[in-house]
Amino acid sequence: MKKLRTLLYLQNQSRYQSIRTVSVASDSIKPFDEIPGISKVPIIGGLHHFLPYVGTIGYKGNFHDLVKTLHKRYGTVVRLEGIAPRATLLVLFEPQHFEQVYKAEEYNPLRPGFETIEYYREVLRKGRFGGYFGLMSAQGPQWRDFRTKVNPALLKPKLVKIYAPVLGEIAEEMVERITRLSKEGNYLKDNFDLEITKWSLESLALVSLGTRLGCLQDNLKEDHPARQLIKCANDIFELSFKLEFLPSLWKYIATPNFKKLMKTYDLQWDISAMYIEEAKKLAKERGSDAPEEDKSILEKLIAIDERVAILMANEMLLAGIDTVSFTITSILYHLATNQPAQDKLREEIQAGESRRYLRACMKESLRIWAVVPSNLRRTSKEHVVAGYRVPVGIDVIAP
Known part of the structure; x- marks a missing residue:
């Protein structure tokens, strides 16, 4: 074959x-x-x-x-x-x-797009990464090699069944929270994006690290590590666009936006490394005898290559926050503005059917508003x- x-x-x-x-x-x-x-x-x-x-x-x-x-x-x-x-x-x-x-x-494509993170990992913090390349910065054979290592842990359909019960609990907590906040003045009108992003990070942490971060608790202060991680992700994508797709001299001189981005990369790495280390300790306490189906993605990848595991978990906490929150916000918006589709989907879910219409809604929403604004090859x-x-x-x- x-x-x-x-x-x-x-x-x-x-x-x-x-x-x-x-x-x-x-x-x-x-x-x-x-x-x-x-x-x-x-x-x-x-x-x-x-x-x-x-x-x-x-x-x-x-x-x-x-x-x-x-x-x-x-x-x-x-x-x-x-x-x-x-x-x-x-x-x-x-x-x-x-x-x-x-x-x-070529079979191993050149996918330039995050040249600032390449600089951060391969020049500014070369000693930290030691020649390892994540999916965001790897090119050609390096990308293929990294992808080959992480695919077995990431692309198994049964992973959905493993995490579904707890992800369902997180979703129910989010629905209860949104319902309650909708009755508290204009807070939700001004902060809906933030609340969805909190849910996104909480869900991502469960899948990638096998633990919860407490993002949905009330009065989550701005200096809480989870809030800082969310802000880092937003700042990184905003600054990357300004530096890499608009005219900039950052390759020749350290511009203010470039300095800010490098500091943000440092902060994002430090916070995610803290969470990853905590997850590793929990996994160690659980022991290697834990059933394979109960292990987090981090645990599965550590068994293959610990550095790959840490880098993959870091990228999930960076790139996954915004993409997941954008996707669910897009789906909710299109359902909210299309009552017949909303009614049909509700009937399917209540009937406990195959979720074919749900998949159709997801695909159509992503077709209209793609998560990634472009695709690029060199x-x-x-x-x-x-x-x-x-x-x-x-x-x-x-x-």
Whole structure:
């Protein structure tokens, strides 16, 4: 079976390679620099386009506003050159164009996107990580190696059954809390996102560490480690966007936002390391004789590679908080604004059926509002996309 999968993969690569070769031979192929996009000037490149008020694009506070402006101004294929600190970006708005690049790239992809965390782990705190790469920063074979180690502990369907009872208890606590808070003035109106994020972290900690953090308790102060962990995750994604997708000089000088981000990475690591160490102690007290089905993801990964286990748990507490809370908020919003769908889903759940409609609601919600705003690959070979030649080393992004 493994040989068959390998053969099919190689055939697929050969097919896309032949398509690309034929296309390159055509006289109609236009050079990369003819792709519509921002102009450059000496020294500052294309930075002037992003100046507030006077720039053709202006300052954009979030990714969605940025790509919306690019699409409206330049069309479905957009070139962004000379914008420090990123490599040249090619923004593709048509799914079939990105699919072409995605499928023709290598089995071990280059997925740039968190260059600041790469710097933090591989330069600033190199001694701490010792050459280990997590899913957020690993590239190519390193990513494949890490993924191979963690997949057995993460991708088993029976994990859902193991955690379902306690996750159900956490969900019931959350429903009771939301119901109570909804009667207390405008608190929930102003803090719904925070409350959902608390639930997200509490659930993630159970799955990744095998323990609860107490995020749903009343009067959780801002200096509580769980609240700090939530703030760290929010700050990291906000600062990463400003440094990596908007013009920035952080690769040349330590800008204020860069310094703040490095300190935030340190704080996030220290807090998550504290929780991970507590979970390790609990696991040790329970002993190695505990049934395999009762072990947390952290325990399972420690048996494989302790450093991988710690790094994976850290990334779950970083990247998982926002993605889980965003997903559930999106689903709740779309159900709240679609009464027929809400009624149908309630009937299915009360009837104890197969949850097919629930899965459909989840998929449709994620289709409308994707958790990740884009997908990105750095080209390791030449491509021809929409009639343009795309060279090696271009960051191709699909918003």
